[in-house]
Amino acid sequence: MVFDCGACIAKYLLCCFNFIIFVAGSVILGVGIWLAVDKSSFIALTKVVPSEHLEQFTQPKVIDQASYILIVAGAFMFIVSFLGYCGAIRESQHLLTAYGVCLILILILEITAGGLAAAYKGTAEEETRTFLKSTIKKYYTSGNQTDAFSLLWNHIQAQLSCCGVDNYKDFEDAIHWDKNKVIPESCCVLAEPSTFKPKFPICTTRPDELNSYRFKGCLKAALEWIMSHMNIVIGVGIGLGVVQLLGIFLAFCLCKSIDGYIK
Numbered sequence: 001m002v003f004d005c006g007a008c009i010a011k012y013l014l015c016c017f018n019f020i021i022f023v024a025g026s027v028i029l030g031v032g033i034w035l036a037v038d039k040s041s042f043i044a045l046t047k048v049v050p051s052e053h054l055e056q057f058t059q060p061k062v063i064d065q066a067s068y069i070l071i072v073a074g075a076f077m078f079i080v081s082f083l084g085y086c087g088a089i090r091e092s093q094h095l096l097t098a099y100g101v102c103l104i105l106i107l108i109l110e111i112t113a114g115g116l117a118a119a120y121k122g123t124a125e126e127e128t129r130t131f132l133k134s135t136i137k138k139y140y141t142s143g144n145q146t147d148a149f150s151l152l153w154n155h156i157q158a159q160l161s162c163c164g165v166d167n168y169k170d171f172e173d174a175i176h177w178d179k180n181k182v183i184p185e186s187c188c189v190l191a192e193p194s195t196f197k198p199k200f201p202i203c204t205t206r207p208d209e210l211n212s213y214r215f216k217g218c219l220k221a222a223l224e225w226i227m228s229h230m231n232i233v234i235g236v237g238i239g240l241g242v243v244q245l246l247g248i249f250l251a252f253c254l255c256k257s258i259d260g261y262i263k
Helices: 005-037 039-048 060-089 093-119 121-139 148-160 168-173 218-228 230-262
Strands: 190-192
Touching: 005 039, 005 060, 005 230, 039 060, 060 093, 060 148, 060 230, 093 121, 093 230, 121 148, 121 168, 121 218, 148 218, 218 230
Parallel strands: none
Antiparallel strands: none
């Protein structure tokens, strides 16, 4: 099909961009399926390079939960990029329209979520607090037998130097919590943040203001981090919005060019 210069640029930009996303989505989906059906081979592979940093990611529960996340994320990327790539390369109005509609829906959902969070800031914060506390209560596990939720919480606490949602008392209601401990290792002042190794071993049973962050809540710490990096957050948000708008614009411009050629 013969296009003008603008339509050709739109076509090949869509092809290149969506091909990259398509490949990335395929890899993520493939890794997710691999972890779901054969976690033992992944664990064996990590043993080739012994590392304390990898051990926390080889727990069966962590692998199972991570595989589901990867499958969902990979499948989403695969489907949307497939519509964009095949629609552009095959010059299909139907596929391009479906791709453009998908991007519009994603953009609407993002704007709606942001608008609701800004308009109902107090309610949104309280709902977030309730949800985060429920993840600690239902899923947080102390000790070696951990899962994805526990691992995520440990990394958040280690990186933000905080403890629980509001403070260390959030762990008192955790179903799988070791009652012999007052706080998890990740709430302590750490010698090795990546492995959650406390600088003071007594910290988990006798925490104080010097050896732990027991009174510093992670929700407040996260909000403070966002406010201190607001320029970056806004920049990333605007960048994602521009990319999505560009994809929508190119998809429908190419559709119009195809329609004009057919007529």
